[in-house]
Amino acid sequence: MAEFHLEMKVNGKPIVLDVDPGLRLLDVLRDILHLTGTKEGCGEGECGACSVILNGKLVDSCLVLAPQANGQEVITIEGIAQNGELDSLQKAFLEAGAVQCGYCTPGMILAAKVLLDHNSTPSRLEISKSISGNICRCTGYTKIIQAVEIAASRIATKEGADHA
Amino acid sequence: MLDCKLYFQPESLTVALDLLAKAEKRLLPLAGGTDIVPAMSKNKLNVAGLVDLSKIQELHQIKIEGNEISLGSLCTFQEIETSHLIRTKVPLLADAAGLVGSPQIRNAGTVGGNIANASPAADTVTALIALDADVRLRSTAYARTMSLKELLCGAGKTRILPQEIITEITFKILQPGSKGGFIKLGRRKALAIARMNMALIFSVTEGRINFARVGLGAVGPNPCRSNALENTLIGQEPSDSLVEDFVMEAEREVARMLGSRPSAAYKCEAVKGIARDILSSLFSSSEMVVE
Numbered sequence: 001m002a003e004f005h006l007e008m009k010v011n012g013k014p015i016v017l018d019v020d021p022g023l024r025l026l027d028v029l030r031d032i033l034h035l036t037g038t039k040e041g042c043g044e045g046e047c048g049a050c051s052v053i054l055n056g057k058l059v060d061s062c063l064v065l066a067p068q069a070n071g072q073e074v075i076t077i078e079g080i081a082q083n084g085e086l087d088s089l090q091k092a093f094l095e096a097g098a099v100q101c102g103y104c105t106p107g108m109i110l111a112a113k114v115l116l117d118h119n120s121t122p123s124r125l126e127i128s129k130s131i132s133g134n135i136c137r138c139t140g141y142t143k144i145i146q147a148v149e150i151a152a153s154r155i156a157t158k159e160g161a162d163h164a
Numbered sequence: 165m166l167d168c169k170l171y172f173q174p175e176s177l178t179v180a181l182d183l184l185a186k187a188e189k190r191l192l193p194l195a196g197g198t199d200i201v202p203a204m205s206k207n208k209l210n211v212a213g214l215v216d217l218s219k220i221q222e223l224h225q226i227k228i229e230g231n232e233i234s235l236g237s238l239c240t241f242q243e244i245e246t247s248h249l250i251r252t253k254v255p256l257l258a259d260a261a262g263l264v265g266s267p268q269i270r271n272a273g274t275v276g277g278n279i280a281n282a283s284p285a286a287d288t289v290t291a292l293i294a295l296d297a298d299v300r301l302r303s304t305a306y307a308r309t310m311s312l313k314e315l316l317c318g319a320g321k322t323r324i325l326p327q328e329i330i331t332e333i334t335f336k337i338l339q340p341g342s343k344g345g346f347i348k349l350g351r352r353k354a355l356a357i358a359r360m361n362m363a364l365i366f367s368v369t370e371g372r373i374n375f376a377r378v379g380l381g382a383v384g385p386n387p388c389r390s391n392a393l394e395n396t397l398i399g400q401e402p403s404d405s406l407v408e409d410f411v412m413e414a415e416r417e418v419a420r421m422l423g424s425r426p427s428a429a430y431k432c433e434a435v436k437g438i439a440r441d442i443l444s445s446l447f448s449s450s451e452m453v454v455e
């Protein structure tokens with residue numbers, strides 16, 4: 001079997017690997033790079049537990065072959081804390097009680113992050129839409145939506161302060 | 165892990181076509197991967213290897229050429245949904261793309277892949293059937309164009325040859341002032357029986373509908389036009405009673421198409437709901453008008 005020479009950036013770090021081209025991006029992240037925050041639920045694009053940000057867009061890493069990420073930039077849940085400080089979404093999820101078993105949480109937070117990166121004052125509908133590809137079996141979603149609202153309002157206040 | 169013995173990632177169409185032409189065993193073009201990757205994990209696809217098209221820039225464009233719109237086969241659903249050109253000139257296609265799967269699937273899945281996989285329920289395919297789209301195919305030796313309708317020949321089956329790649333999907337620009345919409349039932353694969361979709365385009369002159377096209381998906385093996393439903397509309401004045409005629413005909417059409425299949429009872433009933441919703445909302449709203 002011919003290995004594939006894969007070069008990508010993961011959470012800001014350049015990664016160079018020779019991999020079996022049949023590996024999914026999910027497998028490379030979890031089993032080779034040991035970034036186990038990305039979860040596998042259904043393995044077929046239904047649950048969003050494996051969501052990562054690929055070149056600024058949310059994708060299911062169980063549906064992406066590792067070579068497809070060649071030359072691209074990947075962000076996983078491990079990559080969003082800055083200098084040891086949790087991202088405002090991570091903090092808000094904890095405060096709002098939006099994490100129960102936690103299996104869906106990494107995917108949910110990354111989905112919300114893509115939303116807030118483009119739109120820091122989202123409506124409830126926009127929040128629901130942004131997490132519509134992510135299934136949560138525990139929370140009933142209400143607290144997840146609240147958490148995203150909390151994070152959004154903090155970002156808006158902070159942006160306001162920066163502009164003042 | 166998937167069994168993928170050969171993997172190529174060409175940066176130009178010429179190289180990709182060359183790989184397909186010279187392959188000794190069957191190579192499959194890979195677009196977004198949202199259908200192929202899970203099918204391979206379940207060992208449902210038997211191929212010797214993949215030709216990844218994602219790095220071929222020329223397949224990513226959306227443009228107007230004369231009186232036609234051309235979509236590069238590698239355009240993702242998200243690119244189609246958010247394209248200004250598509251939103252203004254073909255709002256029903258933007259809507260269909262926006263209703264595919266989940267945000268994650270829309271960011272990765274492509275219109276060309278959707279066609280090549282020939283899923284009975286493919287949303288953008290139903291819209292493109294209503295738009296009477298053509299598919300442009302290339303091989304090393306030639307280029308050819310086939311209507312989308314002719315290209316699809318059964319669930320999961322197409323007339324694309326092993327050495328060919330879909331490069332573009334084209335269709336005529338709609339007349340300004342015409343209206344179009346797309347509606348679907350059932351989003352998740354797990355609810356396969358509930359999947360059904362309809363695309364509708366019509367225009368009105370002097371108070372009467374003079375042009376109508378209806379696409380129906382997840383009723384037959386591939387999305388298809390329904391002449392019976394189109395004929396119900398043509399020559400008529402938009403009205404509540406026309407909506408009811410259309411609803412009755414939709415039920416009859418689905419009954420004809422499904423015969424005694426187990427899903428028939430459910431789908432005959434369900435199509436009435438989507439037919440009523442789409443036509444009455446297009447009659448009453450000022451949205452979804454082609455600019």
Ligand code: FES
Nearest residue numbers: 041042043048062
């Ligand atoms: S594990 Fe990828 S979508 Fe469920």
Ligand code: FES
Nearest residue numbers: 100101136137138
């Ligand atoms: S917290 Fe358990 S699945 Fe969401």
